[in-house]
Amino acid sequence: MKPFLLAATTIAATSLFSGCSSTGVKNPSGTPVTEMKADERGFVTGTGVESQDLVAVTDKMARSILSLPAIATAATPPRIVLEPVQNDTRFPISKDIFLTRLRTQLNSKALGKVVFLAREHMTALEKEREMKRAGQVTSTTDPSVQEFKGADYFLTGKLQGMTTRTKAGTSDYVLYSFQLINPRTSEIVWEDVAEIKKQGLEDAVYR
Amino acid sequence: MATPWTFARLTRLLRCCLPAGLAAGVIGLAAGCATDSYKNVPLTGNPLTDAPVAIEKGPARDRVLWEYRAGLAALREGNYELAKHYLDDAVTRLSNLYGPDASAKQARGQFSAEAKKTFLGEPYERVMAFYYRGILYWHDGEPDNARACFRTGEIMDSDTAERKYAGDYVLLDYLDGYITSRLGGDGADAIKRALDTAKLWKPPAFTNKANVMVFLDYGRGPEKFATGQYGEELRFRGGHSPARSAQVKVAGALGKAVPYDDILFQATTRGGRVMDHVLANKAVFKTTTSAVGDVAIVSGAILASQRNTQVAGLATLGVGIISKIVSATTTPAADTRTWENLPLYISFVALELPPGPQTLTVEFLDAANAPLPGATKTVHLTVPADSRDTVIYVSDQSKTPQTL
Numbered sequence: 242m243k244p245f246l247l248a249a250t251t252i253a254a255t256s257l258f259s260g261c262s263s264t265g266v267k268n269p270s271g272t273p274v275t276e277m278k279a280d281e282r283g284f285v286t287g288t289g290v291e292s293q294d295l296v297a298v299t300d301k302m303a304r305s306i307l308s309l310p311a312i313a314t315a316a317t318p319p320r321i322v323l324e325p326v327q328n329d330t331r332f333p334i335s336k337d338i339f340l341t342r343l344r345t346q347l348n349s350k351a352l353g354k355v356v357f358l359a360r361e362h363m364t365a366l367e368k369e370r371e372m373k374r375a376g377q378v379t380s381t382t383d384p385s386v387q388e389f390k391g392a393d394y395f396l397t398g399k400l401q402g403m404t405t406r407t408k409a410g411t412s413d414y415v416l417y418s419f420q421l422i423n424p425r426t427s428e429i430v431w432e433d434v435a436e437i438k439k440q441g442l443e444d445a446v447y448r
Numbered sequence: 449m450a451t452p453w454t455f456a457r458l459t460r461l462l463r464c465c466l467p468a469g470l471a472a473g474v475i476g477l478a479a480g481c482a483t484d485s486y487k488n489v490p491l492t493g494n495p496l497t498d499a500p501v502a503i504e505k506g507p508a509r510d511r512v513l514w515e516y517r518a519g520l521a522a523l524r525e526g527n528y529e530l531a532k533h534y535l536d537d538a539v540t541r542l543s544n545l546y547g548p549d550a551s552a553k554q555a556r557g558q559f560s561a562e563a564k565k566t567f568l569g570e571p572y573e574r575v576m577a578f579y580y581r582g583i584l585y586w587h588d589g590e591p592d593n594a595r596a597c598f599r600t601g602e603i604m605d606s607d608t609a610e611r612k613y614a615g616d617y618v619l620l621d622y623l624d625g626y627i628t629s630r631l632g633g634d635g636a637d638a639i640k641r642a643l644d645t646a647k648l649w650k651p652p653a654f655t656n657k658a659n660v661m662v663f664l665d666y667g668r669g670p671e672k673f674a675t676g677q678y679g680e681e682l683r684f685r686g687g688h689s690p691a692r693s694a695q696v697k698v699a700g701a702l703g704k705a706v707p708y709d710d711i712l713f714q715a716t717t718r719g720g721r722v723m724d725h726v727l728a729n730k731a732v733f734k735t736t737t738s739a740v741g742d743v744a745i746v747s748g749a750i751l752a753s754q755r756n757t758q759v760a761g762l763a764t765l766g767v768g769i770i771s772k773i774v775s776a777t778t779t780p781a782a783d784t785r786t787w788e789n790l791p792l793y794i795s796f797v798a799l800e801l802p803p804g805p806q807t808l809t810v811e812f813l814d815a816a817n818a819p820l821p822g823a824t825k826t827v828h829l830t831v832p833a834d835s836r837d838t839v840i841y842v843s844d845q846s847k848t849p850q851t852l
Contacts, residue, residue, distance in 0.1 A: 328595075446726070
């Protein structure tokens with residue numbers, strides 16, 4: 242009887258262990274931190290706005306702006322103020338990151354062809370000027386002279402999206418549009434767009 | 449000479465071997481899965497106390513569930529930063545659920561329960577995660593990101609079995625349209641959708657000059673339970689609320705907060721899941737292997753009792769035992785993990801208030817429009833002089849008074 246008892250016990254234990262074990266589970270120990278390029282599509286992805294989109298879009302916009310005659314051939318570097326990007330998609334995003342990367346790309350590639358004004362720091366700048374005017378801090382120039390520059394252009398953008406979700410999956414299209422606006426005339430002197438469409442389907446257990 | 453195999457002897461053998469084998473298997477199962485349990489996780493029932501411990505020591509698959517619970521509990525404490533901390537992580541995980549997933553694959557397997565999957569919640573739970581995250585974005589002065597969350601919430605509800613229940617959250621559509629019009633766009637379409645789908649109450653035309661947004665919810669939301677022979681059918685129940693509406697009083701202004709969406713209704717109108725088919729197949733497999741096991745064991749026992757069919761009988765008997773074990777280890781049970789501190793009703797009021805300190809009170813009213821005793825909430829706030837919106841969340845389970 243003992244051999245049968247042993248066999249049955251072994252079969253039962255093996256079967257139950259197999260039901261509980263991690264057989265078929267990929268990376269049961271996880272994946273170590275992997276350094277990737279910002280424009281690379283990683284293994285953690287969604288259908289939303291991701292770093293590779295940010296890089297691709299801002300690279301394209303920077304090239305497009307620098308090829309603009311009003312910028313490329315300007316006698317004096319035009320002064321640009323960044324206006325917040327509008328998010329009209331279904332993806333919550335850090336909006337300023339687009340303009341930050343666009344500004345740094347232009348600054349690094351334009352070689353002085355454009356100048357950006359730090360309007361987001363105006364409160365601190367005005368406070369500093371007032372302290373100089375009051376003699377609370379030193380000044381290398383006459384603080385009573387107005388030296389804050391006005392903008393030649395406003396640079397702004399908008400993200401708009403369109404979503405389709407069916408049993409076959411989710412499809413997200415995002416249109417990234419950027420504009421350079423002349424604040425004196427309200428003319429749109431430059432505009433360009435980038436489009437990215439992504440589709441995905443979640444595992445059946447989440448459907 | 450060996451004792452001949454008799455039916456009685458085989459029966460005795462089965463009685464001896466099967467329980468022993470199953471016991472060994474169960475011990476193995478318990479030992480193998482010990483790290484997946486809450487055995488060493490002391491829980492108090494307070495999500496804000498339990499979540500950090502459960503996230504650190506409990507099963508990783510429940511992380512998002514604890515983040516949901518703790519995020520909402522933090523909102524009710526008036527701790528918006530903590531709520532953001534929890535909900536941000538949950539929403540990020542929700543946004544990246546496409547493609548292969550190891551835990552999901554395991555949950556689909558015959559021998560793993562659905563609850564082995566990484567919890568993301570049923571669509572109504574995912575919608576609510578985005579809804580609350582949207583409130584927090586608006587609170588932080590980012591109405592466009594709030595609108596993005598409300599839109600994603602509506603998308604999460606869009607693959608219902610019946611199209612008429614797809615994307616039918618009244619408040620999400622309304623807020624989409626309302627924020628769009630406040631940002632200078634045309635929100636008419638979204639507001640029309642909200643009015644068309646409204647079943648309980650239609651949202652009024654709140655003025656774009658409103659500068660204080662009050663999000664309210666009340667009642668106990670749905671809970672999940674399993675039915676069917678093996679608990680393979682997911683069902684929802686609950687949905688009780690002594691409060692049928694609320695009224696917001698501040699600086700002489702009065703806002704009626706009627707329920708625009710019923711979360712139990714949303715949970716129950718989603719229709720069948722793809723996973724329900726997987727679980728139904730598992731249930732059929734479990735029944736079939738059990739029946740095959742029964743037949744094989746009885747047949748094998750009879751065959752083994754005859755000297756000339758003894759070998760075939762033993763083989764059949766073995767197949768029967770294996771089949772019974774396979775049946776016993778097949779787990780068609782539905783996942784009933786629930787975000788149980790969700791409300792039943794959600795509502796919204798927009799008010800136009802002068803700048804400066806204000807005291808806002810919320811009374812929750814019963815079916816006869818009488819204030820529920822002990823349920824009044826008080827929030828002290830300061831309305832800024834600039835154009836920023838003040839966004840407040842108040843629940844019948846909120847801590848009171850709160851100073852924001």
